[in-house]
Amino acid sequence: MSMGHCSEQRTGFEVTKDWNGADQFAIRSPRGASVRAEKNFSRSDSSVGLSAQVCLHGGQVVSWRNHRGEELLFSSSKAIFKPPRATRGGIPICFPQFGNCGTLEQHGFARNKIWTIDDEAPPLNYGDNNSNKASVDLLLKPSEDDLKCWPHCFELRLRVSLSMDGDLSLISRVRNVNGKPFSFAFAYHTYLSVSDISEVRIEGLETLDYLDNLSQRERFTEQGDAITFESEVDRVYVGCPGVIAVLDHGKKRTFIVRKEGLPDIVVWNPWEKKSKTMADFGDDEYKQMLCVDAAAVERAITLKPGEEWTGKLELSAVASTNCSDHLDRPGRL
Template sequence: MTIEELNTKYKIAGQLEFIAGNGGLPMIRVNNAKAAALISLHAGQVLSYQPAGEPEDVLFLSEKAYYQDGKAIKGGAPICWPWFGADPEGKGRPGHGFVRNRAWNVVATEAMNNGDVKVTLGLVDTPDTRAIWPQSFSLLQEIVIGATLNLSLITRNTGKETFSITQAFHTYFKVGDIARTKVLGLEGCEYIDKAGGGNEQKRQSDAVTIESEVDRIYLDVGNTLTIDDSALNRRIQITSQGSKTAVVWNPWEKISKEMADLEDTDYQRLVCVETTNAANDVVEVAPGSECRLIASYRVIRN
């Protein structure tokens, strides 16, 4: 559908409109009494979320991000699905699956009674997706923008055989200074240390601080994590459902310089704290059934 057609069918006067974003990609701009947000239909990805009265965006978005078909957008809340990380079958398929670099469909928009705005995006299997992953599915993402940003990823098995998935909200959070940032709530958890291509299992003794490349899959985590961002005088609380693992990632200096879609110093201004089904947290979805991965983000002032 064109931007005009999308606005005709789904616009919410004074709260939600469709615009041509960077690279000409269709995007949804939300601006209500509670928050402002930007959502890209390419990748089905929330790119920006800023609660009313907050001086800074909750999400990090690279100034050098790609905005084109077949490319992932660096920042915001990308969706990894139906696998997290490298191709689990070693067939050379894209890392983190195939839904973060293709167009999603608008299913519905809604002005809710409590003043929030709800956007529902979707994907279904096609001959193209079945050539990559031979399963029949319906994938929905419900995005609720209010004083809290709520994301729900709903996987439905529309085929005749059970399939397995791993998945993630690979969310990039904006921080004032990575040297003054801590991630709370993972104390005592075992984690798989993937930094530098490793695979060693370790235990987190106290709050997570970042002083070098960090790429960790935390196991058997609780449902509440907190980013303590003292430089911006705020905490970002992350609550989740349907997840037993979490990933903390920061590329640090060397990888930031190697990534064409990051500025050399971006590692100082971001941390990914990801709500995941990763490693041994594999989800089996039987025919006719569904699973939900849910993450909510809210700002708490220090």
């Protein structure tokens, strides 16, 4: 798909029109890495080299590529890239609830709304060094319909950044502009692309307690040296460390997941039986994906009027062997 035939500069972003007239916003890093936010996204529109793509629909990262142009996030071949459906893949934002545990639609409404470019984002409040990053700032405020379903005034800001080394970071800030406290859950519902789920293991969650969503959220303790996959998994690991590793032996690649302000990790793979019940997911695509979500699910986050919460996720893709020795000094892919 063409990047567009017209462009203008607005507050540091390049604004263009794609072939169907949708706005898209481009920003580029010193090494040519790019972050692009757009109202519509097509699978045929992909960048090579270090890049990420962010849809204004859902404030959702839909692509993250390394310097060889390899896609690091999974998106279903049956995904629907059109509102009001959330896109099956990438990194949907789950807010203000996760799952079906509340009164709202599954995973909340943030992933189904059209966000805006946040021209007034205060960069110093994010606590990150952006001198070597390409970033885009998005903003979501409640609509009248949202307030009928969830009567709390908030501002949800999202900064998506790509470093010169290709690390992808997402920083979210939720501010209570309400006259009373409110509580919410939050998750970066991250679909990682893997060679084969049978070749994947997760390290860093050993001995932790988890809530098993396949057993009415019964609480168990992880007994294995690492998490491997032989059937459907849907778990919320609680009180997790700030860094975990997802090893893909088939691709000799390790995803390093770093998080702050998000105490839980959700691990999900639908496996064969459930995959066949999902209209926007291929029957065999469970083999090529794994969701590893930095989240705040077990205990809701509560904000008093005027308070603000920050949650951070950083993803790195590094060369790996059958161990996670690269956690301290990874070799970037």
